[in-house]
Amino acid sequence: MQEPDVLDLFERVGAFRKGHFVFTSGRHADTYINKDAIYPYTRETSALTRAMAEHFKDDKIDVVVGPAVGAAILSQWTAHHLSDMNGRDVLGVYADKDGAGGFILKRGYDKVAAGKRVLIVEDLVTTGGSVLKVMNTLRAVGADVVGVAVLCNRGEVTADAVGNPGKFISLVRVHLESWEADACTLCERKVPINTDVGHGRDYVTKHTP
Numbered sequence: 001m002q003e004p005d006v007l008d009l010f011e012r013v014g015a016f017r018k019g020h021f022v023f024t025s026g027r028h029a030d031t032y033i034n035k036d037a038i039y040p041y042t043r044e045t046s047a048l049t050r051a052m053a054e055h056f057k058d059d060k061i062d063v064v065v066g067p068a069v070g071a072a073i074l075s076q077w078t079a080h081h082l083s084d085m086n087g088r089d090v091l092g093v094y095a096d097k098d099g100a101g102g103f104i105l106k107r108g109y110d111k112v113a114a115g116k117r118v119l120i121v122e123d124l125v126t127t128g129g130s131v132l133k134v135m136n137t138l139r140a141v142g143a144d145v146v147g148v149a150v151l152c153n154r155g156e157v158t159a160d161a162v163g164n165p166g167k168f169i170s171l172v173r174v175h176l177e178s179w180e181a182d183a184c185t186l187c188e189r190k191v192p193i194n195t196d197v198g199h200g201r202d203y204v205t206k207h208t209p
Helices: 003-012 042-054 070-086 109-113 129-140 200-207
Strands: 016-022 028-033 063-067 091-097 117-125 144-153 167-173
Touching (some): 003 167, 016 200, 091 129, 129 144
Parallel strands (some): 063 091, 117 144
16 A cells, blocks of 8 residues: 555545644644544555555564554554464554553553564554553563554654654655644634644634633
């Protein structure tokens, strides 16, 4: 699956949008990747995760781990495809948020990953912070993190930023231009802020007299 194919898929399911958006960081942008729009489409999700699995089919992966919430779905699908490609069970689990900004392996998943060759999957990386936290959690229980695979790298995130796994791949790289709120050219042009996705609704609520 080539980058143009991935972007075409994103557009078809409504995951790649144009307009005026507010990110979690508070920055504004004219494009937005709504990763959650992908998951209702099982065939498309399967195709994307199979493409990720292809990159690791020869790396003897035992367990696939994704940070909750969305990447829990990716971990299942990717593990399924790796199982199919290798003719043996590859397990798919996920890391929960710990309520303090980090991640934890609950439900016995720490024992599932301990001593195993692990692949971390994620849908979208902007800074790589969440992947790095999952990486540290896995290493703390003795997992051998072989690689990291992401659907979309929108922040020019490097392998170093996610903990230097053996292999770091993304299906597509997208550079999204963004601005601080007080320097947003879209605000200057009075382009309406999208309140359906991202943090536009909160921003509008706080800045409406």
